[in-house]
Amino acid sequence: MSTLNERELQTGALFGNLFAAYDDEAFKHSVSMFANRFRQNHFDVDWFRGKTCLDAGCGGGRYSIALAQLGAARVVGVDISAEGIEDARRRAADLSCQNVRFEEASSESLPFDDDQFDCVIHSGVLMHTKAPLQVVKELARVLRPGGMLYGLVYATEGLRWPLVQMLRPIAQTIGFAAMDKAVELAGLPVNRRRTYLDDLFVPYIDFYTWQCLQGILSEEGFTDITRWSSGRLDHEEDMQSYARDLRGFLEVFDAVSKSFRQSGDQCAELAKFGQGLCVAVTGYADHLANAVQLTRLDSLQARGLAIGQGHHRFVAWKE
Numbered sequence: 001m002s003t004l005n006e007r008e009l010q011t012g013a014l015f016g017n018l019f020a021a022y023d024d025e026a027f028k029h030s031v032s033m034f035a036n037r038f039r040q041n042h043f044d045v046d047w048f049r050g051k052t053c054l055d056a057g058c059g060g061g062r063y064s065i066a067l068a069q070l071g072a073a074r075v076v077g078v079d080i081s082a083e084g085i086e087d088a089r090r091r092a093a094d095l096s097c098q099n100v101r102f103e104e105a106s107s108e109s110l111p112f113d114d115d116q117f118d119c120v121i122h123s124g125v126l127m128h129t130k131a132p133l134q135v136v137k138e139l140a141r142v143l144r145p146g147g148m149l150y151g152l153v154y155a156t157e158g159l160r161w162p163l164v165q166m167l168r169p170i171a172q173t174i175g176f177a178a179m180d181k182a183v184e185l186a187g188l189p190v191n192r193r194r195t196y197l198d199d200l201f202v203p204y205i206d207f208y209t210w211q212c213l214q215g216i217l218s219e220e221g222f223t224d225i226t227r228w229s230s231g232r233l234d235h236e237e238d239m240q241s242y243a244r245d246l247r248g249f250l251e252v253f254d255a256v257s258k259s260f261r262q263s264g265d266q267c268a269e270l271a272k273f274g275q276g277l278c279v280a281v282t283g284y285a286d287h288l289a290n291a292v293q294l295t296r297l298d299s300l301q302a303r304g305l306a307i308g309q310g311h312h313r314f315v316a317w318k319e
Contacts (some may be wrong), residue, residue, distance in 0.1 A: 007203045008080050008106060011128055014201055016083030018194040019060030026190050027062060027091060034066035037313070040230040047148075048072050051118040056107045056139060057125030061088025061100075067121070068092070068100040076117075078105035107135045115144045123152040127206045133216065140220040140318060149222060149316045156207045157308020160242070163249065163281045164199045170274040171200040174256060174267045182256035192248055213312055222316035236310040239292070239302060243285045250278035 022030065035045050049071035055064040058077030061084075067075045077100065079085055088102045105111050107122065108131050120143050126132050139149055154161065171179050179200065183193045199205065208216075210227060217225050236242060253275040260268035288306050291297035 007130070010203045012079065012081030012084065014198070014203075015059050015079075016081035016087065018198060019062075019084055020087045021190050021193065022060065023190065024094070027060070028095075030062045030191070031066045031069070034063050035070060037228075037230075041228045043315070045070050048119065052116070053119040053121065054078070054110075054112070054117040054142060055121045056110065057122060058088060058102065059084050059124075061091050061102060063121050063123060064088065064100050064102065065092055065095060065097050067119075068097040069095075072099065072119075075100040076112075077102045078107070078110065080104065080106050107138060110138045110142050112142045114141050116142050118144055118147045120147065120149050121151075122149065126151065127154045127208065128202050128204055130204055132206070133219075136216050136220050140222065143318045145318055147318050149217075149318065151312075151314055151316075153213055153312045153314075154205070154207045155309035155312050156209050157304075158310060159281050159285060159306050159308075160246065160310075161207055161308075163246070163277060164205075166277050167249065167253075167274050168200055168205075170270045173270055174260075176201055178256055178259065178267070179252070182252045182259065185255040185259070186248070186251040188248055188251070192245075195245075196248065196252060208312065210309065210312055213314070217316050221319045223319055225316040226314060228313045228315070236307055239285075239289050239299070239306060242307055243282070243289060246278070246282045246285050250275070250282050253278050 038045050048067060050073045053064075053067045053072045053075045055061075055067065055075065055077040058064045058079045059081070061077050064075050064077035065088075077085075077088055079088070079102070082104055085102045085104050092100050092102070103111075107125060108129065120139050122135075122139055126135060129135050143149060176197070180193070180197060183196060188196070214225050253271060257268070257271040257275045260271050285306055288297065288302040292299050292302045
């Protein structure tokens with residue numbers, strides 16, 4: 001796609017790499033999560049039967065395939081990653097999904113006429129674009145009146161995102177190859193490899209308050225905007241999961257620090273500094289968990305301090 005800018009090309013290459021690494025079992029699990037999260041939020045998944053759906057920013061196609069399996073009449077998945085689209089086509093063929101197709105396209109300029117889809121999925125994409133207002137305008141344009149938008153966007157507050165923001169320049173200076181090797185040495189599964197390397201290396205990342213996100217959606221004619229409280233990201237389910245996720249960063253930076261221990265160069269110093277940041281943040285998370293156990297802190301207060309809003313998983317309806 002010659003119209004993509006350098007940032008989009010880098011983003012597409014990163015996600016294409018990370019999603020393609022899923023083995024069949026991990027991929028099928030990620031497909032099943034889509035319907036499960038709708039059910040956990042009391043949404044009747046039979047609604048998708050016979051619908052025409054767009055998965056804008058489909059990555060390796062897991063949600064596109066989930067929609068096809070839920071009985072959608074037609075599903076189109078688009079993504080800026082050529083590798084991702086190739087992987088998605090292979091996955092769909094392996095799972096005998098006949099009612100889904102994939103093509104390269106940017107969510108900032110969708111190659112569809114107005115009012116084409118009953119449902120648009122835009123999960124984990126908006127926070128990686130520098131033109132969110134244009135993206136939401138495009139999503140609204142191709143959605144039919146009465147249609148549903150489902151999305152996931154990173155929110156504000158908590159411990160994880162400030163840590164990620166501090167670690168990003170460190171990881172990017174050390175380099176993807178060394179950090180990827182550290183993830184392997186830490187023994188993390190493929191889904192956590194994607195999560196960590198995504199957040200550390202994606203060219204652009206932003207965070208939204210719920211009020212801000214509601215305003216953006218309302219401006220483009222969306223109503224009944226509902227933030228889901230169940231079916232959260234795996235590491236946000238509870239304090240234990242959150243602490244385990246933070247310790248994963250520490251394990252990765254422990255591993256990369258050891259790999260540079262003998263070099264004495266800039267990367268060795270940066271790895272050590274990143275390791276120290278992870279120690280401080282995981283230590284605070286452990287302190288909060290201990291305070292709850294000792295009844296010195298209410299569990300909801302601890303969750304607010306550690307996780308914050310975490311992320312926004314939502315549905316909205318076009319007028």
